[in-house]
Amino acid sequence: MSAPRRDTRGIVDARELFSHVHFRRREPAPGLRTQVAFYWLIDWDLPEPYTSHVVPHPSVNLVFQHHESSGEAAFAEVAGIGLELFTQKLEGRGRVCAVKFRPGGFRPFAPGRPVSEWTGRRLLANEILAVPAPVAAVLDPAQEDARVAALDAYLLALAPEPDPQAERAMALVERVRTDRTMRRVDELARAEGLSARSLQRLFATYVGVGPKWVILRYRIHEALERAESDPEVDWAELAADLGYSDQAHLTRDFTSTIGAPPSALGTR
Known part of the structure; x- marks a missing residue:
């Protein structure tokens, strides 16, 4: 399968977004590349709030995130395909480590229900996936490689069957x-x-x-x-x-x- 894309398709005013956040894409482990397009990671530390806009792809995402300014605990959620423009306000400091599945690639990780059940919805990952999401292991390490390794280990532990x-x-x-x-x-x-x-x-x-x-x-x-x-x-x-x-x-x-x-x- 191809390496992570370098284009910015779907991001509205990508140059503006990249001037506010540190955005990068990383490849998953070889055994996951059939189903996973790439990992995407964002860190921000903003003096003023910034609002991003994205036209969603036909992909399910597994998103680990921590918005420090919100005062809420870090969490992981499954984001089904968004039907509308996705708008996210970012402020203070925060981090996202996420999995973008290939369109059609999420079903082997949650084979019990049609993927259309998640469309337009965002649910806690532990409500959908069989293995509890390792939020701290993914978000806490200072080293990016350690975060990517934690994503690899978690997805491999879910042991998706060939479909x-x-x-x-x-x-x-x-x-x-x-x-x-x-x-x-x-x-x-x-x-x-x-x-x-x-x-x-x-x-x-x-x-x-x-x-x-x-x-x-x-x-x-x-x-x-x-x-x-x-x-x-x-x-x-x-x-x-x-x-x-x-x-x-x-x-x-x-x-x-x-x-x-x-x-x-x-x-x-």
Whole structure:
């Protein structure tokens, strides 16, 4: 499987975020790379509050976090796929050590229920995972390598069983992400020799959202990345590249997802 991505897709105003927090991605142990895309780690020490905005990926995340200024104890939660723009206010000092599962990759770690049960929800990890989450072991070490090792040890202890259907779901989502010609659910179903209904069931059980949602979300990620890297982007041309019938449709989807029209980028 590929190494952690270096792009910033999904992060609204990534440059601003990185100026406020120390953000990095780390690879998991080799035995976990089939299901886990990467670990992401953030530390911050802010003189003034800062609010970040992220357009969620079609991925489940396992998030260990400690917000020192809140006065609350550190905790671990399973964050299902977010359907809306995720907004997080950061203040004071804090730390996050998190696992980003590949789309379809979380189910082997919690095989009892469809992943769609967690969609749009954030629940304490101990309510879902069979082994208690080692919050202190993940968050307390000063050395980053020790935190990564603790994440590796915990996920390996969960002993996910190989699941061919999970692997199929991961491959399908990866195809949607990388193949720009794949713009419709019926096209994806035909290409994979599945009925549309079977495809929908597979995505609900293993990914957590439907294939149409995944297709649209990756389009918005692409549009956001292009817009932030090129302030002069031609939105009509971009709409055509992404398979939209016209610029107005892209603008509507972008605005409903980001919470602001393309023209407002950089003015939050």
